[in-house]
Amino acid sequence: WLVYCKHIPASSLEHTFSLDTQRLQKRYVELQRSLHPDNFSQKSSKEQEYSEEQSALVNNAYRTLQKPLSRAVYMLELRGVLLEEGTDAAADPAFLLEVLEINESLAETRSQDEVSTIGRSVREKLKDLTERMNSSLNKGDLLTAKELLAQMKYFTNIEEKVKDRITEGC
Structure with missing residues (x-):
């Protein structure tokens, strides 16, 4: 958030993973009200450009912070942790087996109730x-x-599959 919203005093920002999503949304709306390009249509081209850039940054920050997975990636990157693709090979074999079993169950499931049950279980694991x-x-x-x-990525992927199955109606 700090990186995206340079014009906000650093003292008003918290570098914590946990956040109040309603407060985040409220702040997002406030910032967009003041920065939205429509508010700058009668201003100079430089002010219009600045407004577009800042509005885009606020949008990106909001999308990043809104979801735990992208927020976790961002927080780790802020702390200097580099996240290379395909480095999950070191994951615990028991965990990988659990993920494989959940994916197989989801693939074999034919009823909406069973898909919903898997979805609830995955949401609990993500929580x-x-x-x-x-x-x-x-x-x-x-x-x-x-x-x-790494575990959050796996379960978020399964959660998306569950949503797709529910949308498709199994």
Whole structure:
């Protein structure tokens, strides 16, 4: 958020993973009201350009912070943790087996109720991972946070598959 909203005093920003999403949305709306390009249509081209740039930055910041997975990636990057693609090979074999089993169950499921049950289970796992991520980042335990991020990616992927199945009607 700090990177995206340069014109906000740093003292008013918190570098925490946990956040109040309603407060985030309220602040987003406030910023967009003041920065939106429509408000600058009668201004100089330089002011219009600045407005477009800042409005785009606020949009990007909001999208990043709104979801736990992208927020976790951002928070780790702020702390200097580089996240290379395809580095999940070191993941715990038991965890990978669990993910494989959930994916297989989802693929074999034929009823909407069963898909919904899997979806609830995955949301609970994501909620737990989000709480653990918050704790790890607050403690400065970046190694654990990086491992949790990998798990969050897997479960977020499954959550998307569940949403697709529900939309398709199984």
